[in-house]
Amino acid sequence: MNTTPIGIFDSGYGGLTVLREIVRQLPEYDYLYLGDNARTPYGPRDFDTIYRYTLECVQYLFGQGCPLVILACNTASAKALRNVQQLALPTIASDRRVLGVIRPTAEVIGHFTKTKKVGVLGTTGTVRSESYVIEIGKFFPDVEVSQQACPMWVPLVENGELAGPGTDFFVKKYLDELLAASPGIDTLLLACTHYPLLEPVIRQFLPKEINILSQGEIVARSLADYLQRHSEMAARCSKNGQRNFHTTGDTADFDGHATAFFGAAVASRHVNLH
Secondary structure, eight states: OOOOOEEEEESSSTHHHHHHHHHHHOTTSOEEEEEOGGGOOOTTSOHHHHHHHHHHHHHHHHHTTOSEEEEOOHHHHHHTHHHIIIIIHHHHOTTOEEEOSHHHHHHHGGGGOSSSEEEEEEOHHHHHHTHHHHHHHHHOTTOEEEEEEOTTHHHHHHTTOOSSHHHHHHHHHHHHHHHHHSTTOOEEEEOSTTGGGGHHHHHHTSOTTSEEEEHHHHHHHHHHHHHHHOHHHHHHSOOSOOEEEEESSOHHHHHHHHHHHHSSOOOOEEOOOO
């Protein structure tokens, strides 16, 4: 069967939390997920490396027939998306589209805050890029954005340390730093697709009046809206309800972790990008 799935890319497992919500809202489409687990994490890497890796993964998904690719990775969205869209696509695939996770979130986050103060929790790379500060400022110039890098959270999640004293320590540490520096925050964005797995612990150390926003639902709604507005792209994406998973890393390791992120058993295929 020839399929033209929607491609979902992440540097590791985290994008599966986005795919889970996309599948929930748009179950009829075919999806191909690619995790670049052999080269994760992207967060600490320099701009040029992240761009090169992201472009290789996008080209792989194009090669698998994907007319539309979602960068379900905040670091790739922050550091590579603009160049992929403006420099690469016109040359390599002018009829294909690549979307990210930052803009859809920035477009709606201001509707959730009453104090006009939001906090962004992300990787060091995402925070340094200031992408959320810039994008939220375009849509909600009256909203004050405070950022907090949480470098220990991805390793905790990827090692299955979702509870326990060590997890509590690092979750509380970063939250305390953010709230002490920026009192009045009433909305917190989990600006990394790994972080929803820590949400129960995060909630434990936050005042109950603070909203926690995860990106999966927001990105899924945005994709549904995009496909509705671009019927020609929706028509190019096949609809057999298939989900396939590829990883540049070890398949057994990927499948073991993926179940926690995706919420269902996953059987992946190993691929080489070179």
